[in-house]
Amino acid sequence: MGCCCSRRFFEEENGTVRYQLINGRRYHNLSSSVYFLANDDEEVYRLSRYHNAIKDIWVGLFHSPVEEKLRQGARVIDIGCGSGIWILDVARQYPNSNFVGIDISPILPTEGLPSNVTFIQYNVLDGLPFEDSSFDLVHQKFMVCAFTEVQWEEKVIPELIRLTRPDGWIEILEADAILISDGTVTRRIAKAFHDFLVSKGINPSIGKEIPRIFENSNMFSEIKHRQKTIKLGKRHGESGEETLRFCISGLSSARGTLSTSMNLMPEHYDALIETMIIETEKCSTDFIQHRICAHKRI
Known part of the structure; x- marks a missing residue:
């Protein structure tokens, strides 16, 4: 039997119903967005906690080779910045930018x-309110579930x-x-x-496709793609433990x-998740990440 959710909608000042509460958690309610994860304080905590693990993993x-520009003074934008923790961390290190x-x-x-x-609430699918060629570094992280593959190719990139x-x-x-596991x-x-994800038009492995999309644009002089496999669970150290917590x-x-x-x-779903946590400590479970750096032609 499917789930019976406690659901309540609420409005912003302009009268548009943009969010909904389901079982006490807040979610988007926008026809233009396929994003289905929560956007509340619990999600802020999830994103912020994993920030330090990412720094260690990568x-x-x-x-990108932009450190000297950042020291001298550059403009940087982080799209889909979530809790803002990446921006705050980098901004404190490079006060001239x-x-x-x-x-x-x-x-x-x-x-x-x-x-x-500066933080701005805005939907990238609507086109961002900045002029062409405004930033020295454009950064984006973990947006695989936010866009369909068509949106990636035709709007986001x-x-x-x-x-x-x-x-x-x-x-x-x-x-x-998608996790890769023996469990x-x-x-x-x-x-x-x-x-x-596929039913919503989302490519679960869009990270592998981004270098191709960049290449096809013919706008870049250099494209670098690195892939890392993080093994989940406490037995794989702090990064494995934190990555498991992030995924769960x-x-x-x-x-x-x-x-x-x-x-x-x-x-019943919750019980499966609990079993998955136990299973991860016995079985090999991998979480694959991609880092793509692309240098725009002069």
């Missing part, structure tokens, strides 16, 4: 901001290219949305998640939609 906040964080969700920080940081100055860089950190329960959840909290955020697509009651 050894640093960015890989200016940073803009963009996100569709109302989870952006508003207090105690450095003077070189063209917008990133438009915003980037000649001789500037685009850097994208992306993850494959029976984990494979079941992964298949259900894969089928759900993401699956919990998708509880309403995924339990329905699996034809499960929420409590």
